[in-house]
Amino acid sequence: MKGLFAAVLQSRAWRFWLGAAAVLTIAALLQWTDTEPAETQNLTLFAYEADRDPGLDPGNSVWERAQPVQVPLSGQAATYAAGGGSVPVVSVRAVHHKGTLYLRLEWDDPTADTSSYRPEDFADAAAVEFPAQAATTVPSFCMGQPGAGVNIWHWRADSEQVLALPTEHYSNAVVDWYPSTEDLFFTARAAGNPYALNASPVQNLVAQAFGTLTPAAEQSVQGHGVYANGKWQVVFARPFSTSDPELAAFGPGTKTDVAFAVWDGSKGERDGMKSVSQFITLSISGAPLAGGGPEDWPWTVAAIALFLGLSAIGLALGWYGYREARMGR
Amino acid sequence: MATVYNWHLGREMSYPYQNGPGGWQFAAVFNTNRCIACQTCTMACKSTWTFSPGQELMWWNNVETKPYGGYPHNWDVKILELLEKANPGGQVWDATAKSDDAPYGRFEGKTIFEAADGMTQRALGYLPSEEEWKGPNNGEDVATGWSAKGAELPEHAGWFFYLQRICNHCTYPACLAACPRQAIYKRQEDGIVLIDQERCRGYRKCVEACPYKKAMYRPTTRTSEKCIACFPRVEGSDPLTQGEPMETRCMATCVGKIRLQGLVRVDETGRWVEDRQNPIYYLVHVEKVALPLYPQFGTQPNVYYIPPRWVPRAYLRQMFGPGVDHAIERYTNPSRELLAVLQLFRVTQRIIFSYAIEPGPKVGEVRINGTVREIFNDTVIGYGRDGKEIVRVTVEEPIYERPQRKTLNSI
Ligand code: SF4
Numbered sequence: 001m002k003g004l005f006a007a008v009l010q011s012r013a014w015r016f017w018l019g020a021a022a023v024l025t026i027a028a029l030l031q032w033t034d035t036e037p038a039e040t041q042n043l044t045l046f047a048y049e050a051d052r053d054p055g056l057d058p059g060n061s062v063w064e065r066a067q068p069v070q071v072p073l074s075g076q077a078a079t080y081a082a083g084g085g086s087v088p089v090v091s092v093r094a095v096h097h098k099g100t101l102y103l104r105l106e107w108d109d110p111t112a113d114t115s116s117y118r119p120e121d122f123a124d125a126a127a128v129e130f131p132a133q134a135a136t137t138v139p140s141f142c143m144g145q146p147g148a149g150v151n152i153w154h155w156r157a158d159s160e161q162v163l164a165l166p167t168e169h170y171s172n173a174v175v176d177w178y179p180s181t182e183d184l185f186f187t188a189r190a191a192g193n194p195y196a197l198n199a200s201p202v203q204n205l206v207a208q209a210f211g212t213l214t215p216a217a218e219q220s221v222q223g224h225g226v227y228a229n230g231k232w233q234v235v236f237a238r239p240f241s242t243s244d245p246e247l248a249a250f251g252p253g254t255k256t257d258v259a260f261a262v263w264d265g266s267k268g269e270r271d272g273m274k275s276v277s278q279f280i281t282l283s284i285s286g287a288p289l290a291g292g293g294p295e296d297w298p299w300t301v302a303a304i305a306l307f308l309g310l311s312a313i314g315l316a317l318g319w320y321g322y323r324e325a326r327m328g329r
Numbered sequence: 330m331a332t333v334y335n336w337h338l339g340r341e342m343s344y345p346y347q348n349g350p351g352g353w354q355f356a357a358v359f360n361t362n363r364c365i366a367c368q369t370c371t372m373a374c375k376s377t378w379t380f381s382p383g384q385e386l387m388w389w390n391n392v393e394t395k396p397y398g399g400y401p402h403n404w405d406v407k408i409l410e411l412l413e414k415a416n417p418g419g420q421v422w423d424a425t426a427k428s429d430d431a432p433y434g435r436f437e438g439k440t441i442f443e444a445a446d447g448m449t450q451r452a453l454g455y456l457p458s459e460e461e462w463k464g465p466n467n468g469e470d471v472a473t474g475w476s477a478k479g480a481e482l483p484e485h486a487g488w489f490f491y492l493q494r495i496c497n498h499c500t501y502p503a504c505l506a507a508c509p510r511q512a513i514y515k516r517q518e519d520g521i522v523l524i525d526q527e528r529c530r531g532y533r534k535c536v537e538a539c540p541y542k543k544a545m546y547r548p549t550t551r552t553s554e555k556c557i558a559c560f561p562r563v564e565g566s567d568p569l570t571q572g573e574p575m576e577t578r579c580m581a582t583c584v585g586k587i588r589l590q591g592l593v594r595v596d597e598t599g600r601w602v603e604d605r606q607n608p609i610y611y612l613v614h615v616e617k618v619a620l621p622l623y624p625q626f627g628t629q630p631n632v633y634y635i636p637p638r639w640v641p642r643a644y645l646r647q648m649f650g651p652g653v654d655h656a657i658e659r660y661t662n663p664s665r666e667l668l669a670v671l672q673l674f675r676v677t678q679r680i681i682f683s684y685a686i687e688p689g690p691k692v693g694e695v696r697i698n699g700t701v702r703e704i705f706n707d708t709v710i711g712y713g714r715d716g717k718e719i720v721r722v723t724v725e726e727p728i729y730e731r732p733q734r735k736t737l738n739s740i
């Protein structure tokens with residue numbers, strides 16, 4: 001037996017193969033046991049190719065197969081209007097399917113703040129930020145800077161609701177008559193304000209510094225949020241390619257920076273008053289999302305198969321090495 | 330933060346932006362002594378600008394009864410309290426430090442900009458709740474007490490008065506300072522402060538910051554709106570005056586003839602350029618009979634009030650600053666010129682840019698505070714932007730006798 005180990009350890013090739021097997025085994029075990037990497041600014045979020053369209057439903061089973069990354073958040077203290085910090089972490093998953101990138105954010109929030117109807121009501125919200133394609137340097141994650149803009153996808157819970165008239169919102173409200181109800185008399189609507197038009201729960205925005213946030217010409221981001229069991233789950237989706245240099249572009253085999261922000265409406269959070277992350281890496285892989293296939297194997301079966309397969313390789317390698325050693329000496 | 334000059338306070342103060350290059354500034358004088366709280370002004374504004382869904386709780390113009398009324402409820406008491414907490418005992422004036430540059434003396438306390446931390450708020454303020462925007466005329470006509478012996482000047486034992494309020498189109502607007510998106514702007518051509526309805530994202534930082542609570546939230550568009558100073562009228566784009574600037578709706582409709590609105594020239598420091606014959610300049614800077622509302626807030630508001638004569642002075646000094654005693658003295662015993670200029674209130678819809686007085690005959694004598702005053706029936710003439718006469722009126726109101734008509738419904 002002593003000869004066997006010595007031979008294996010002395011051969012460089014064997015060392016390499018053994019090391020590789022060990023790494024694979026540990027990786028498989030980590031996947032299988034759902035262990036998260038430590039919190040760090042060097043987090044990487046992987047987006048693998050899903051074999052099925054996850055759609056905009058955060059409850060779609062595709063998401064169960066994507067590994068979440070826990071992204072730490074903190075209050076915004078860099079500039080006016082500072083505040084936030086009430087949500088410490090957001091759990092993020094990413095996949096892609098047929099040239100569309102999907103992101104799913106999940107965070108704890110004890111109240112679903114879905115209305116902005118009363119003057120004191122602010123809605124819960126979430127945002128994802130990427131450097132613009134045209135950015136020549138990595139922009140500041142705080143809204144970018146001139147020459148290095150950012151592209152922000154912003155979801156707000158009130159935009160999932162219909163924009164009710166006061167007589168619809170308050171069942172006991174009595175109004176004799178509204179003389180005019182065309183858009184012109186909803187000034188912001190006539191001015192093309194996206195919140196007043198209530199066109200989509202998600203706005204595609206660009207910024208090149210604080211206070212410069214502006215809707216992009218291309219409103220190609222879709223999204224949907226669902227609140228259940230004390231958690232918000234929000235999905236964002238956008239096709240990879242875009243012709244607008246101010247927007248982010250994606251593709252299999254590419255990497256980009258991505259940052260996240262979350263607002264808790266009942267704490268009066270809006271604008272810069274938010275819980276925000278630093279940039280992490282989003283790696284879009286051409287490889288398929290694990291656990292796919294026509295039968296859609298349960299994840300545990302795949303993990304056990306991987307473990308058994310690696311064990312078999314290990315045993316075979318061990319046996320081969322033993323035989324070589326015996327034959328060589 | 331920039332350093333700007335606030336002549337209401339008689340000192341420099343910090344503000345997030347520098348002054349503009351100067352130009353014209355929207356300004357008005359309200360004579361609280363004459364208001365009958367008919368709310369015609371309020372309805373004129375409502376029926377012009379805020380009659381659509383989501384604007385039900387919005388009163389860009391409101392008239393409230395002081396001391397108990399307030400729209401939104403207790404707005405001024407709340408802000409005064411926030412300031413007092415931020416600077417206990419320090420919100421005081423040095424009224425002796427008067428000069429041309431400091432007509433009311435020097436304010437030694439903190440403005441809403443100076444009392445804010447600059448990071449979470451750029452101006453000390455609060456966001457009123459929906460409840461507080463309801464009942465806009467709560468406290469109407471409620472006096473502080475009943476005086477069985479009747480009331481006598483100079484201070485009534487039981488008192489109330491009407492306070493007419495619109496956006497002040499401040500020289501240093503708190504709404505503008507607080508907007509993180511720079512969606513609020515002040516126009517160089519007339520100093521009117523507007524919210525860009527395309528850029529507003531409904532953060533309500535302006536609603537929180539405006540100490541006068543004249544930026545308001547509209548739920549049906551999820552944006553904030555405010556008084557627009559009827560800018561098409563001020564610009565002269567209303568067909569009625571064929572290009573000549575016109576007073577706003579709330580001014581032009583005032584039944585009590587308490588309001589006079591105009592445009593004054595300002596320089597790049599926010600000071601008024603001397604314009605002796607402009608009636609607003611004359612009332613504010615020459616006679617000093619009209620005073621800013623809560624100048625200590627620090628926004629340098631542009632609506633000026635002739636304070637009510639019968640109200641306890643301590644209350645008025647808190648509201649209008651240390652210029653109150655002088656203003657009331659002037660108003661109670663007006664100079665010959667002031668008496669003439671006061672006749673210009675509500676005699677035309679066109680903005681009066683300057684006036685001249687033609688002396689008239691002596692028509693009577695009155696005894697004021699023990700001294701005998703002669704009254705002259707002078708004629709005051711108002712001129713428009715182009716220098717052409719637009720109105721002419723005498724101190725003594727002429728009496729016309731209508732020829733007798735014999736019709737069934739003759740009144
Ligand atoms: S009164 Fe309020 S809303 Fe109007 S300009 Fe001043 S700060 Fe802004």
Ligand code: SF4
Pocket residue numbers: 373374375377378389390495496556557558559577578579580
């Ligand atoms: S100036 Fe015009 S918009 Fe402003 S309160 Fe008066 S009527 Fe309303």
Ligand code: SF4
Pocket residue numbers: 363364365366367368369370371392493582583584585586587588
């Ligand atoms: S219309 Fe004139 S008198 Fe009537 S409430 Fe308004 S300001 Fe007062």
